[in-house]
Amino acid sequence: MLSQKLRALTPIHSKGQSWRRIVSPLRSAVPAVVLPLLLLSAAAQTQQPVPVVLEAMTGELHRAFTSLGKSPSAVSPASSPAPPAIPVADATSAASADEPLPPYFLSYTVRDTNYVSIRALYGALAESSAGRTRSADIQVRVGDPKLDNTHGTHRGSAVNSLQLPLGDDRAALARSLWLATNTGYGNALDNYLRVQTEAEVRAKEEDTSPDFSQQAAQNHIGAVAPSIVIDHAAWEQRVRELSRIFRDYPDVYENMVFLTVQNETDYFASSEGSQIVASHLQARIVAVAVTRAVDGMDLFREQTFEAETIDGLPTQAVLASAVRDLGKSLEALRKAPVTEPFDGPAILSGRAAAVFFHEVLGHRLEGQRQRGDEEGQTFTKDVGKPILPDFLSVADDPTVDNFGSTWLSGSYQYDDEGQKAERVDLIQGGVLKTFLMSRLPIASFGASNGHGRAESGHVPTGRQGNLIVTSTKSIPDSELRQQLIDEAKKQGKPYGLYFEDISSGFAVTQRSSPQAFQVIPLVVWRVYVDGRSDELVRGVSIVGTPLAAMKSIIATGDKSEVFNGECGAESGTIPVSAVAPAMLLSTIETQRQPQGTARPPILLIPGDDSQAPATKGAQ
Amino acid sequence: MNRLRLRTMVTLTGLLAFFVSMPSLPAQPTRTDAEKDSVLKAMLTELDRSMSQLQLTGFAKPFFVQYRIEDVNDFQTSAEFGSSEGSEHAHQRVVRVTVRVGDYKTDSSGARGDGSLQVTALDDDPIALRSSLWTATDQAYKIALSAYAQKQAELKQVQTPPQADDFSHEKPIVSLADPIALHVDEGSWADRVARASGLYRTGASFSPDQRDIEYSSASFRARTTTTWLVTSEGAIVRKSSVDYQESFAAGTQAPDGMRLDRSYGSSGTSLADLDSEAVFNQHAVDELASLTDLRKSPLVEEEYHGPLLFSADAAADTLRSLLASSVTATRPALGTEARTNGPFASSYRARVMPDFMNVVDDPSLSTFNGKGLLGAYAVDDEGVPAQAVKLVDAGRLDSYLIGRQPVRDFPQSNGHGRAGITGPAHPAIGVLKITADNGLSTGELNQKLLDVAKDRGLSSVYFVQTMGPDRTPRLLYRVSPDGKRELVRGAVLADIDERALRSSIEAAGKDLWVANSFVDPPLTILAPALLFDDATVRRANAKNDKLPFYPPPDLGAFARPSSAQTRDSQPRCISLCELSRTPVTGFRIHLYRHLSRPVAEFNQPTLHPGLTHKVQSERRRLSPMAYELPPLPYDYSALEPFIDIETMKLHHDKHHQTYITNVNNALANHPTLAAKSVDDLIGDLNAVSEDIRGVVRNNGGGHSNHSMFWTIMGPANSTGIGGSPSGDIAKQITADFGDFEAFKKTFNETTAKQFGSGWGWLVFTGGKLKVITTGNQDSPLSQGVYPILGNDVWEHAYYLKYQNRRPDYLAAWWNVVNWAEVNKRFAKAKG
CATH class of the missing domain: 3.30.2290.10 (PmbA/TldD superfamily)
Structure with a gap:
């Protein structure tokens, strides 16, 4: 395989070498004609025509890679029959003496996105728009994989972004890419200089891993995402009607229903010879509702539905019923008693457990968190050790599209560093095996496992895709409930708790800036040991160390639930899924959440009968 | 119309x-x-x-x-x-x-x-x-x-x-x-x-x-x-x-x-x-051609003092920057006797321009020479009908533009309360018309410029045809005594200020240039050419960026001095590069941010992908670092055996540094915020614009919290470190908690319950000591409360040594508390 030949990326630059000897594997292994060949071979493999965008990317990338940091006489523009002497800036300013610094790695990621967005509030349409954008992320790395311009806090210097023209105009595309590449290269040189200076004055780092892992080139020319087919007027009406349902729940004082459809094609080309075209489709409908209890406690809930395409979304009747449930739930919550401090057994529903694992465990297993990043090394030295009960295993598998009949929004074929998605068994039988790896190596793991993900404009980091928790100690839900009661009795508690719904930093409903790893119980029930019916409580806040809670899991249910959502972190907001069965914990500690002091609205929400004087009135 | x-x-x-x-x-x-x-x-x-x-x-x-x-x-x-x-x-x-x-x-x-x-x-x-x-x-x-x-x-x-x-x-x-x-x-x-x-x-x-x-x-x-x-x-x-x-x-x-x-x-x-x-x-082609001319043109001389002629176009930009905000009346600071703010605050009925100059703002002027004026309106955004206001009459400041917020001597609105989209109304210009009595023709002005040159024996004088931002001319010509013009580049103008406006305008043109600005709210300036008799033109000496590192794609065959280069920060910052008459491509983003504000809390996913991309493609410009990592006031091993050396190194050098780097990056384009102390910064998060508030809250908070944290600890087993508290804090603890052990118990139990990452704090509020916790890196300062002491219960503070035994860490921590420093902070908290 040609790609195999291109694979090895040896350190190509060190300070002592003269520039003449600094040749990239790409250029030394393959002459300039490699690019057309590559295109052909990649296309032949998959029977898809090579899109013009990818051709333009590959052409410009090759020209940049063979020109940057070379002395003028070595520059050979792709479109030029005879290489002329072109006075351009030299790249020596950032390095010592007159040593040119070619990039050792260059990649272009282009995201071409069609979108539709429809939003309604208070039963009326508030927004309806559609459009298309194309943006490019240019990644330039200078130095060598051991130490490059992205080291330490300079990680952001890898990526430069700009908007690209939409059409198949190669000249306009190439010139935009040239512009961004120049900026990115200048930026990389500047940061590399600073990295070198810092390296000289700093004590030895704890983790001396390289800055970039060596990976095989990937070639896959998949189909381009189709344009969005949608009956705008019909969907506007559907969204409007869903929002209007909240008029039957006058205590819900803010509501919103929105539909987003996004068909995205991602193009990737790199100096290692990768060429990828892959698409990601997603349709999503979200209902959000907010109320406030008389004592000032804010209460909110949301319901989301995801499918690959809009046709896969539930019927209007199903959606309407879910919206009604949301309204009912908030009205019930508003009247529910406030929780008391509690320390005892609890069940997390499958959905709640999925959120809990994503936030509390998943984020801590991201590779870069083991390397001096701000969230810090919780499990760095725990590989091979048990960190969960032995009946639990956790994998992240972006390669599966569905769990049962539910579509998983965290699926992808290639990650945002052009690496093939892999199923990663993070925890097996409770024992930590590995981390979610991007191309940023860490002391214990030197290679990507296809989890380098990012939103446009961000440097990819290790992120979750579809986090799947499995159990070998599963029992039917009814038994799980009985065990909860038994456990509560054993501990001398009058009740155990049932967490039906939990929100988190990656739910759409975060009320302030995204807060890492936070979980907010939304719907919690007391399950009494004496046979009384379950009682809804509000204001529950989980306290204590989350990892201790996870270690106290006794058993799980036998049915898994899916949570589809969006996860925001350093590398931006990306779609993810989490799948888990319900879980029984022997101990979870809760207290009353700090509560807002703002009063509920003074007047009643306007409605058909709102001319009547306010009954809640002044307090 | x-x-x-x-x-x-x-x-x-x-x-x-x-x-x-x-x-x-x-x-x-x-x-x-x-x-x-x-x-x-x-x-x-x-x-x-x-x-x-x-x-x-x-x-x-x-x-x-x-x-x-x-x-x-x-x-x-x-x-x-x-x-x-x-x-x-x-x-x-x-x-x-x-x-x-x-x-x-x-x-x-x-x-x-x-x-x-x-x-x-x-x-x-x-x-x-x-x-x-x-x-x-x-x-x-x-x-x-x-x-x-x-x-x-x-x-x-x-x-x-x-x-x-x-x-x-x-x-x-x-x-x-x-x-x-x-x-x-x-x-x-x-x-x-x-x-x-x-x-x-x-x-x-x-x-x-x-x-x-x-x-x-x-x-x-x-x-x-x-x-x-x-x-x-x-x-x-x-x-x-x-x-x-x-x-x-x-x-x-x-x-x-x-x-x-x-x-x-x-x-x-x-x-x-x-x-x-x-x-x-054709205009676009002319602009492209002028770039070629500019590229070949010489640098301006190092410094020039003398007459300077502004075309009406250039004068409109200059007058807008000198007059637009000066002629509005806004409420002065409470407790002062000022009438309004700005350079004309005390100029009421004083001379601000030569006696042959007049300024009126007339929003009812909807066309001029057949051209629609963007700044025209009939009723302002406070529901008050627009009035034509004579601002400067024969050089004297006779009035201000005002909305419904009165100032001394101006109890009524004159219909100039204008609002940007979604914004509050404030006084603003609509159609600002500047005229001169006995204005001169273009030929007469050119002749006058040469006459002044001759009188003063100058070998050359200058003419500005168009202006860019920051009083930087885009097209500037050196004019020889024979009237010959030569394009020069790299200049910046100086001394074009309120004083020059009052006493340096030698003559003005009779024809008015229409400068429509599609800003928010839209405005129009009608201005004549202006001849200043004494201005400064000097070489800007701005940093020149590198030339492109490699030639542009489709022109590789043409050997020539390359002249294209990317911008260092934002390839197509049209909105930043142009003061007026140009599209504001950033506007949609701005508008959207505004619009999304009320619902932004639960509205993230509806951001259009396009808008997201645009926002992201505005590259950050790194400014000099605002905050720096304070050195640890003792050795990394000083807190052993209670806090291990590895944790201290990691915690101080890595985690704290990361917060500083992140907050500095966030503030790179916010010099006013970056000038504040970090405690002031997070003490008023409302002053932080919404797009960076989350980052500042988390990372500014992290910097503030850790800066406090290092100082309230000290080498174990030293005098005043660990043990029981002394001084005022000891008395207050006894008063509010009974005794030190009871206080420690309250603090440790409360803090142990903080779910996930956060801090436990001792604060003084309402005349009493209280123990509170915050999540993440939130600081009590953001709630208006000064922290006396705080303990970090992020896992990074203890996990290496204590794993998930947070209570053990909390108990051990008291052995390294520096009570002298805590007493200092307590004194500050009491005010």
Whole structure:
């Protein structure tokens, strides 16, 4: 395989070498004609025509890679029959003496996105728009994989972004890419200089891993995402009607229903010879509702539905019923008693457990968190050790599209560093095996496992895709409930708790800036040991160390639930899924959440009968 | 002219001198007419309900409520290098509610604004519209109550009373203009701007090196804004405007790296106001050609003092920067005797320009020489009819532009309370017209320039044809005594200030240039050419960026001095590069941020991918580092065995540094914020713009918290470290908790319960010590409470040694607490 030949990326630059000897594997292994060949071979493999965008990317990338940091006489523009002497800036300013610094790695990621967005509030349409954008992320790395311009806090210097023209105009595309590449290269040189200076004055780092892992080139020319087919007027009406349902729940004082459809094609080309075209489709409908209890406690809930395409979304009747449930739930919550401090057994529903694992465990297993990043090394030295009960295993598998009949929004074929998605068994039988790896190596793991993900404009980091928790100690839900009661009795508690719904930093409903790893119980029930019916409580806040809670899991249910959502972190907001069965914990500690002091609205929400004087009135 | 087609308008302002009780004329619209409009009807219904029922027991009712709904229909399309980047059509409605409590003399209004915003329905659905108004009113009333209490307290702290009332009495009007619909052929405009942006490729007259530009973009924008406004005083206004603009911008780089930019725009209030495609493209071609001229042109001399002639175009930009904010009257700081703020604060009835100069702001001037003026309007955004205001008469400052916030000697609005979309109203110019008595023709001005040169024996003088931002000329010519002009580059102007305005204008032209600015709110400057008799032109000596590191793609075959280069920060910052007459491509983002604000809390996923990309492609410019890592005041091993050396190294060198790096990056483009101490920064998060507030909260908080943390610890087993507290804090602990052991128990138990990452704190509030916790890196400073001591319960603080045994860590930590430092902090907390 040609790609195999291109694979090895040896350190190509060190300070002592003269520039003449600094040749990239790409250029030394393959002459300039490699690019057309590559295109052909990649296309032949998959029977898809090579899109013009990818051709333009590959052409410009090759020209940049063979020109940057070379002395003028070595520059050979792709479109030029005879290489002329072109006075351009030299790249020596950032390095010592007159040593040119070619990039050792260059990649272009282009995201071409069609979108539709429809939003309604208070039963009326508030927004309806559609459009298309194309943006490019240019990644330039200078130095060598051991130490490059992205080291330490300079990680952001890898990526430069700009908007690209939409059409198949190669000249306009190439010139935009040239512009961004120049900026990115200048930026990389500047940061590399600073990295070198810092390296000289700093004590030895704890983790001396390289800055970039060596990976095989990937070639896959998949189909381009189709344009969005949608009956705008019909969907506007559907969204409007869903929002209007909240008029039957006058205590819900803010509501919103929105539909987003996004068909995205991602193009990737790199100096290692990768060429990828892959698409990601997603349709999503979200209902959000907010109320406030008389004592000032804010209460909110949301319901989301995801499918690959809009046709896969539930019927209007199903959606309407879910919206009604949301309204009912908030009205019930508003009247529910406030929780008391509690320390005892609890069940997390499958959905709640999925959120809990994503936030509390998943984020801590991201590779870069083991390397001096701000969230810090919780499990760095725990590989091979048990960190969960032995009946639990956790994998992240972006390669599966569905769990049962539910579509998983965290699926992808290639990650945002052009690496093939892999199923990663993070925890097996409770024992930590590995981390979610991007191309940023860490002391214990030197290679990507296809989890380098990012939103446009961000440097990819290790992120979750579809986090799947499995159990070998599963029992039917009814038994799980009985065990909860038994456990509560054993501990001398009058009740155990049932967490039906939990929100988190990656739910759409975060009320302030995204807060890492936070979980907010939304719907919690007391399950009494004496046979009384379950009682809804509000204001529950989980306290204590989350990892201790996870270690106290006794058993799980036998049915898994899916949570589809969006996860925001350093590398931006990306779609993810989490799948888990319900879980029984022997101990979870809760207290009353700090509560807002703002009063509920003074007047009643306007409605058909709102001319009547306010009954809640002044307090 | 379809701007402000006023059907009818009743204004009694001019008739106040006669009688207030003028009978209504039959043709004048009434509330009944207004209620035929379902939007107005919904607004009036909700307004009545709020005025009659909105009150919290024990608090004042509102004395004034204003509802404003803006319907903004905005189409934009842009292209680069000959290819479309896409179009966006945004249509949204936003509610802005203002509630005032108190009375006209002293009310709740303050510097932070007095309103609240909500996105509302595009459908004319009365319940939905009223629901948005209801939510916004409830918020605005509660904000007003708290602002009013605060204002009362502030008034008690100053001796000098306010110089004017807080709010002016104005006669309410009913004015109903027809809404204007947006009609543009979106597809053909997308094609047209694509062609314009590709002229460098196709222009027949271009030599290859003229094609070597760095960016070449074109855009078209059309926007209608319909505003409905009702007040509890009885004003009912519906007004509507439309603005169009086509623009072109291109840039390159001189052989020495200097950036060269040119732009052209054509705007108006109807499509007919815009250039034809042929005319527009010719301008674009001229701009491209001028880049070639500029590239070849010499650098300006190092420094020049002498006469300087501004074309009317350049004068319009210069006068806008000198006059636009100076002539508005705003409330001075409480407790001072000032009339207003700014350079003309004390210039009332004083000379500010030569006696042959006059300035008027006349928003009723909707066309000039047949061209629609963007700044024209009939009723301002506080429901007050626009008035022509003579600002400068024969060189003397006779008046200010003012809204409903009076200043000394100006108790009434003159109809200049203007608002950007979703923004609060503040006094602003509309159509600012600057004229000279006995103005000269262009030829006469040129001759006069040469005459001055001759009189003073100067070998050359200067002429500015167009201005860029920051008083940097785009096209500047050195003029020889024989009148010959030579283009020069790299200059910056100096000494063009209020003093020059007053005493250095030698002559002015008779023809006025129309400078329409599609800003928010739109404005127009009509200005003559100006001859200053003494100005400074000097070499800018700005940092020149590197030339491109490799040649542009399609021109590899042409050997020549390369001159294209990317911008260092933002490849196509049209909005940043141009002061006026150019598209503001950043606007949509800005608008969207505004619009999304009320619901941003749970609205992240609805960000359009396109907008997201645009926001992200604005590259950060790194400024000098604002904050630096404070050194650890003891050795890394000093806290052993309670806190291990590895944890300390990691915690101080890595984690704390990361917070600092992140907050510095976030503040890179916010020099005012970066100038604050980190404690001040997080003590007023409201002052931090929304786009970076989350980052600042987390990382600024992290920096502040850790800076405190290192100082309140010290080497174990040293004097004053660990053990029992001493001094005042010991007494207070005993008073509030019983004894030290009880306090430790409370602190440890409370802090152990903090779920996930966070801090436990000891604070002094309400005369007592309290233990609180915060999540993440939130600081008590953000709640207005000064922390006396705090312990970090992020896992990074203890995990290496204690794993998940947080209580063990909490218990051990007391062995390293520096009580002397805690006592210092306690003294500060007590104030």
